[in-house]
Amino acid sequence: MPAKNDPQKCLYCAGCLIVCPVAAIELAETRIIIDEAKCIECGACVRVCPVGAMSIAKKVS
Ligand code: SF4
Numbered sequence: 001m002p003a004k005n006d007p008q009k010c011l012y013c014a015g016c017l018i019v020c021p022v023a024a025i026e027l028a029e030t031r032i033i034i035d036e037a038k039c040i041e042c043g044a045c046v047r048v049c050p051v052g053a054m055s056i057a058k059k060v061s
């Protein structure tokens with residue numbers, strides 16, 4: 001599953017945009033847009049986020 005953003009937690013600091021190796025994350029005013037087709041599920045955005053607003057759901061199988 002591609003990364004997901006929790007808008008309730010997100011501070012829109014842009015930290016995750018900077019670390020994403022494939023530029024899958026975009027900041028549009030007060031919305032984080034993740035290009036699911038680009039995301040390689042590397043977890044960098046999850047690790048860098050200071051408030052835990054990024055998550056990657058584990059694959060079921
Ligand atoms: S690093 Fe976290 S708080 Fe900052 S923009 Fe990304 S999801 Fe939001």
Ligand code: SF4
Pocket residue numbers: 002003019020021022023024025034038039040041042043044045046056
């Ligand atoms: S998991 Fe990796 S590739 Fe996907 S949006 Fe986050 S930093 Fe980018």
